[in-house]
């Protein structure tokens with residue numbers, strides 16, 4: 001491994017990135033605030049902010065309450081000039097949106113897969129949507145594309161495994177980048193989810209290890225530790241959905257037996273409800289969205305299967321707690337639409353199975369965003385890429 005000596009240009013780039021992240025976190029702050037939070041000298045802050053202003057990347061606001069009660073000129077990211085594209089690829093649909101540097105969704109396109117989910121069909125459709133949005137914002141500067149994909153996703157190779165047929169043969173990273181005029185950054189949807197929550201949903205200084213558990217048609221965890229995503233050797237850390245909770249259980253699409261996803265995903269929940277209803281002579285089959293209200297209102301069949309799902313999920317969460325010892329666990333994706341009953345059930349279940357001391361240290365709550373955190377996180381992947389590669393703000397092509 002190389003030693004980490006840093007040249008002046010590298011340090012300057014790191015300082016720029018740090019200030020951009022602080023501006024994103026703080027919304028508006030003064031130069032003195034930035035100096036205090038970053039530990040950089042006021043003169044360094046002034047130089048960097050002058051560059052940012054000349055690139056139209058930040059703008060000055062009126063006077064705000066500054067350090068030690070002194071009023072000072074506020075600075076914020078300019079949300080009118082630069083944009084990014086966020087893409088959420090799911091098992092049944094994809095959505096493509098244009099976002100500001102503060103992660104606000106401005107416009108989106110949503111497409112469901114009708115019959116064909118081959119990469120050769122789906123990827124050109126995603127690229128068409130991206131190009132349409134770029135063309136619509138022709139007078140603005142669109143910087144990068146961030147994509148959140150279902151896992152297991154091998155980060156370095158850009159390959160998704162065991163989600164759709166034929167996808168493990170191709171690098172989605174190379175296919176999406178092909179012919180695209182912007183850099184494309186791809187990550188697992190749970191990693192995108194944790195990034196959105198830690199960038200826009202909470203104060204990251206309050207937590208050391210945050211886990212975002214995406215509970216949808218699949219289950220995966222994004223792990224944010226000491227300011228960055230923890231990926232592991234091949235990039236699949238957090239694939240808790242394919243950790244077994246029953247070695248004699250059904251064979252999962254990943255090859256393992258009794259995976260958590262087979263018991264606690266929204267598909268497993270839906271299948272159990274539909275089986276019970278069929279046994280009781282009811283039809284037609286219900287979709288997950290049909291189960292939200294009955295679960296909230298404690299409808300007999302749906303509520304009892306919801307509780308079963310939560311018991312399975314709680315076993316997975318206990319495994320997560322013992323593996324990563326997080327101080328915050330956020331439940332997101334489809335299942336979070338049922339609302340507060342989800343964390344309530346989980347907390348009750350794990351209180352029956354864990355030592356109180358361990359439990360007290362792990363806060364469990366719902367995702368901060370009503371709109372899917374992974375979609376917002378896809379945009380944050382692109383924003384973060386631009387914050388690291390600030391040449392993009394000067395219009396330089398760097399890929």
Ligand SMILES: [Zn+2]
Nearest residue numbers: 242252254259
């Ligand atoms: Zn599996």
